[in-house]
Amino acid sequence: MRRMVPMWIAIIAGFAMLLSAFFPMTESLGETFGDVFNVVAAIAFILGAGSLAKVNLAKVSRRDPGWGFAVVTLICFTITIVVGLGKFGVPQNPQFAALPWSGEKEAEGGAFAWIYAYALVPITATMFALLAFYVASAAFRAFRAKNLEAILLLSTAFIILLGRTFAGVVLTGWLPDWASGLRLENLSVYIMQVFNTAGNRAIIIGIALGVSATSLRILLGIDRSWMGSGD
């Protein structure tokens, strides 16, 4: 029961989507399932938020190492949820001014927008930016021209790095027109359109075969690993 019901739910939902791509009369069924999926996905956001709160509350109650940061997480979580759901400080919506809840939650002047601008943006953007430093350090320590494969990788990286900036123009811009294909900026385009296209295309075709085979195994009830091992 515990494994048969989910397996059949997956099979029915999957075939409904599959059929809707081939038969126009089942199009609306696929559309409805898609719409239900979208709403369940939004509820999954709430599940994620609840799960985070649960994990951090457990950390605090057990006084795990670093529990103080879990408190910070919980405080920030609670504040964001409260000001976001309550639309704190949000000005009225001019179209529906009589309704106090009709304002846009991200509207300028609201607390939710403040959290977005001054906490979410600086931290996420800087965390992504940190990788620029690590990629430089990794390049210094790990990129070694030990064999032909490594030399090819390094040479391509050099052509892209130089050819996609003004350095390419400065270094090879003097080449005459008949040899313009060897200018770094043109070489970088040629690499992308030929070698990179071929390599990535093979990867795409490989992934497509893998994904469709795995999906088909799920829809035929052969692959049940997604249900986990326990009953």
Add this chain to the structure above:
Amino acid sequence: MSGPTRTWAIIIAVIIVLLGVRMSIGGGMGRAYSQRLEQKAEVPANSQTNTPARTITWTEWHAVQPKIYFAAQRADPQQTQVAFSWSDTIGLWIGAFFTLAVFSFLYRDNAGYRLAEAVIIGVSAAYWGVIGFWDTLMPKLFGALVPSFVQAHVMPSLPNPSTATVIAMTFALVLGVLLLMRLAPKGGWISLWPMAFIIGVTAGLKIVSHIEGDLVAQTVATFKPLISPQRIEGVVEIWPTVWASLANTLVVVGVLCCLTYFFFSVDHKGVVGRAARTGIMYLMITFGAAFGFTVMGRVALLAARIEFLFDDWLWLIDPAGKRTIEVAASAVSMLCWW
């Protein structure tokens, strides 16, 4: 104190001194301003609630560039229409603190970085939850199940749902409640049912899209004519034709060789081995290109953060002309001091 530690201590001290100097000279830094806007809306009479027609007014504060404040002050020092914004200024400094706190991880792990990490985990999880609630659940789920409530309090123009929509959304609600059972100490197994729905729908979608959009379309795009005449005003040009034909040939050969390399059911010996080896060469060039572009992407993100510190916070530069004359004075005085 060891040699390197001392050097780093000196570098950090220099940065702190420069920051202190920057705070004390020039035309200011790290300040935000906002403009007051009086809003008005006419609300028609509502016979159902017996409310007469009325006018509602309220005040909004919108962030403006510092140059607008400077101009307003020059025109009338007593004006109150554009004013210093405490909330945005504090926010700006908090944003700068978080930026530096995350960068401080480059030196070593520390409490400042962990604080920023704890904040972002809490804020982003809640943020996604709030967005999911207002943007999807409110118009779709509640809009279908309790339309009169949603129309009366949040979205008056939301259309009434059809019966089919109500049935579909009831089904979605049941699945959603079962999904939330995952948080319960017992009975989490039932959350496998909505998971099955999610997996089934995803699998059904992915089969078609990957075969149609990737497998078939990419195969078709690969098999282009190996001789590709390039004409300019009807005349075949030799060198463009040679380059285009070579490019087409290299793509076809490359895709076949790379696929051969991925094909492990046959030993990579003889012709197959040579083809697989050529495929590896192609893949190495592909990874080199990926590396180059990854560097490019990350550097752009870093540049944006440094621009934020130099422009919005320190007022050292003003590339977008947000402050005009005042910032030029700041930058010049800073450079003179240096």
Add this chain to the structure above:
Amino acid sequence: MKTLVAILEKLDRRWIFLAMALAVAGPILIIGITGKTLPETPTPAARAVYNAIESLPPGSPILLSFDFDPGSGGELLPMATSLVHQCAARGHRMIFIALWPLGPTLIDQTIKKVIQSDYPNLKEGVDYVNLGFQSGNEAVMKVILTDFRKAFPTTKSGSAVSTVAAMKGIERVSDFPLLITISAGYPGAKEWIQYVVSSSGGKVKMVTGCTGVQTPQLFPYYPAQLNGMLGAIKGAAEYEALVNESLAPKDHSAAPNPKYLEAQRRMGPQLGAHLLMVALIILGNIAFFAARKTKAGATS
């Protein structure tokens, strides 16, 4: 030479971090003070994006999907600015959506920066509209293939989409002659190609502005399934230069507004950082081969 190799071998990674910070910060300061930018020559992929928008008759509805968050804003916001700039200048109807939760705020930011400040004649709800975010990733794409309003029933400000003039004549995604996605990952340009462009049988034309990480992965789709592409900040700078050039007065009497030069300004720090990367790889290899030679000498 030996000393240099020894230093390189033992070099603390924090010195590399400092070098990277200086390589990026230096050009930012110089460009920020002088206001000079480097020249750009557009590649065919960037030109194709420009032509795709330019070739549509004024008033054409264009779907702009903001599939990114502030984490990728450094690369993608300049593209968003220029894309909206060209669409607004051409008088196209812009319908904004987002498949990433933080996308709608970035849409508002771009609308305020470009449309509300430089094209005040364009009316919200008539010439442009922000339909906000919807969860579900590719399932949203599946729904809009047949019924756009089912996936996006209201605008971000809460009005029913059926009452919005900008949405006139739009029943499904194939009613848009052009789809623009500004993409940072999943869901993004790849999914739009797989689920919408392919399923529409070629009816939907699409161009994209994408991150550096995505650019090589998307190249195989261009030009068959993807009509144009802005790859990373370089693509943004090329396209920005094209748009600025086309909108400049014939006699070039006025320079473009600095807010439309963001990507081109960012190519300065890019140059510094790329040169540093090349230098680091070369130095790393010098140290490696010198150490290997020394070790081989000691063994023999």
